[in-house]
Amino acid sequence: MNDDQLSGEGRDITGKVKETAGNVTGNSSLQGEGVAGQLSGKAQKAYGAATEAFSGGVGPMVEQAKGFARKRPFAAAALAGVVGLAVLNTLRGKR
Template identity: 50%
Template structure:
């Protein structure tokens, strides 16, 4: 597991929390930030997956 995979998963997790908190409180801006963090995390994790595959 490389740095990008770890950071990507962490961003996804933070995004999930923000999304849920925004949904629970009716804060649409926080919810949108959460969804954006989730996407960013998925992209970074996928990039890390590709790097790992190329390395192996």
């Protein structure tokens, strides 16, 4: 776990506390700050996870994908089909 993930977790927890306090006291401003804090914390955790995943380069991920496809060819084909349909639906909706 890197610094971005830890910091993001802290923001997420702080946001949850603020949202709960806002709910209990009826303070909508505090509640909104809590929700915003949670969102920024989740985004920072995702950024930290992505940087950690790509820190070793894409080579290890390619090897993992190949290993997965060799071990579970039907699951790999199903996953590829689902991703393909998602891309087609996304492109079709942008006309």
